Amino acid sequence: MSGVLPAPAPAALPGWLTFLRNVGHLAAVRPVSPPRRLLLSLPAGQLAAAAVAVGAVAGLASYRRTEPLEPPCPADVGARVSAFHTEAYRDTLLDAARQGEATVMGGTTMTTYADTIRLLPADLPERPNRKLKAGSPVLDAWATAGLAGGNAPRLHARCAATPVVVVGQQSTLDADLGTLEAVWPQCGPFLDIGIRLAGWFRHPVLVCDVRLRPPDWLASARASLVVCDGAAAWRSQLRRALPDAAHVLVTDRRSRACTELIEEVRGANPSTEPFAPAPPRGIEAWGISEVQVTTLAVADDEDLF
């Protein structure tokens, strides 16, 4: 996994790909207030969302963030939790939590992976366990990624607690990752993409369709980064339901929908925020601060009709 971190030789990686990876890296690991919004206008729409996601996950895996990853406290006893335990992600109830000591979950005393325990939102639907055995492509990719500061499952769990949400088409993202394997070997298993939001706490990257209606429990979950693949993704309810995360819009300069969206954004006169690194020639980047991002009121129409 040396393809993701550290970077391969500069000659092997085009400048635009390095820039996109760095955008994801910086946007995910440096939360600022108000949350950062970065709009990218690119000569081609392909590969961009995947490259940003690769950078974001690689950054998250090596970044020591604590908030919002505090361990459960005694007051949380009885709550639903998720943890990595005996080669699987499991949802169960927290039996006991003692500061500095072993934490008991579902009748099992957690020692090695106690720091993978996360409180689940109360109304997160029930899910089957997710097996993630040693030697699986995902853990292999994480083990060989050149990441420091913990073993693969622990790093994977930490990223999955504040995942990167890609709003776009799953098939496109899968195809793009397949293409990027040429420069970042194993980037597909490394991203370990989960489908829709049910994979929260279990996958470092979740891909969701633009039409997905955000569930109520999303208000109590935290994403690291929202990557919007195209104009429709930027307009989606899902993006608006994650206002505290950084948002990156990747658009194809040739797309009419993207130009129209940017016209709308310009019309709202947002304040321009500086963003590093400077884009290479041929790429336009615009950092803005969105004044107000609120969840769109879901039409609570009378269903009598």
Add this chain to the structure above:
Amino acid sequence: MQPVLLAVDERYQAAATVEVECHTLEWPTMRDTIRVLRDLRRAADEGVSRQLEDLLTVASRWSRLLTGTPLAPGTDPAATPEVAAAVRRHDDSGLDSRLHAHLGRLAGLLDTLAGQPHPAAGCLEEVISRFGRSDPHDPPAVYIASDAEQVALIRRWLADEELDAEVRPVTHLRDAPIRDALVLLGPPARYLLSAWCGPTQAGRLAGWLLSAAPAAHVHVVTWPGHLRLDPDTVNVFPTTPAPPIRRTQPGPGGSGGAAGDEEPVWLPPAAVEPRVTPALSWVADRDPVAATAFRLAGDHVVFYPAEPGDDADARPSPEVVTWDGPAVYLTDAEPSRVKVGTVLLFRPERSATDAELHRRADALLAAKCGPGAPAAAKAAKAELKEALAAARHTDAVHTALSAALNDNDRYARHILTCLPDPGYIAPERPGAYRALRAALGLGPDSDGHADRLLRELRAACRRAGVGIAAELIATLRATTSWQADLEASGHATVSGGPLLGQLNLRVVVAVDPEVRHIGRSHLGRQTPATGDAHRPAVAHEDWA
């Protein structure tokens, strides 16, 4: 590297290193001609004869041809002498005598133009000759961007001049492979300027022809009749500096703008052809509804309810198509959200789709609830509707229903006065359904059997509808030629096969500010705007 990665990398490299050169050509006679035409157009807005309106439409097509191609003005198909003769005939007829000076000057200028070569011809020859194929089997090294309807004309001209270049409609250049050079005939905005897309918007939408062009060099050849090339519209973000554009043969004042014009001197035909308004005879109907008229590209009009009414189910809503690259989205929008430029989908053969929907819904229902379920559900639905029809405007039923629904008077009044949509099944809430049955005197629903059956029917209809919508979107995704057609002419047709029939897509070019009362049956149907094309009842300005 993978082929896809190589192709994307090539596109990024082209965008990073593209060199833009603007060739501004002088053509004083054409500049003066266009100015006279513009004056006549303004005069026409104040009222001129029908013959002059026709003549201006001809002149507009003539100017469009000479601003989009390098063809010699004196030869076919520009046929400048014929246009000059028509102008002179009109001048001699004595009609519009107050414009005699303008018409005389126009005829004189056209006569002069007929003997002149097109200045772009020499420039194009010079630019194209700079590039060549390295191998005879290679494709041409130069693209020429054209309007869709002028592709054949430019190809013929290239063949006559023995020049090697590939002519493509501008919308087909988006995904074109990278070549050595791209030649634009006029600034990028010219290609998208239309009745529903003004100069600024067109400039931004077409800015990719300079900033993400499928070529290493872009040559903009511009002459009088074009908009000024505005580098500020090339980039979409305000923070990005305007790209360097090398200018050759700058115009007067060094501005480089063709003829120094700030406004388009060539206007798209749709803007000058007489606008029509919906025929007022449509108003006569026994069931009038307040509606807004939306004028569609291709001389069609459609009405949608002006206000959301209580009987929302029985009113059609616009089906809006949006797309973002290969992704296509279909949404039911509120009519108030339909603006100029919105793309609407029409399914004239919808009855076949509806029949298929019911067939699929019945199959789903039968698979889940048994073979007799579809017939039983339909009987339950019909029973309720018949009882509703019999009880329309009945005060006693209204009072009973209102009380049973916890004084929901609005709903009780509505359900007893509106005409239920053919697709209406039953009240969705079990409480409302039971209360309605009781108020209508239908007797209790034993074990909630009918309620459950109607619920299953509703679920089956929704599942079938989702399936058909998915097929519809897949059809639109499978072909992208309609996107190019929409940009070129404002309307497109896609074949949806035996299930979906013919799908029509049209751009909204104007919204009628006046609310009209029209028959309910006219709502949501695209109809040819069959008014008196030359005597619009609504002035052009009203269709802002």
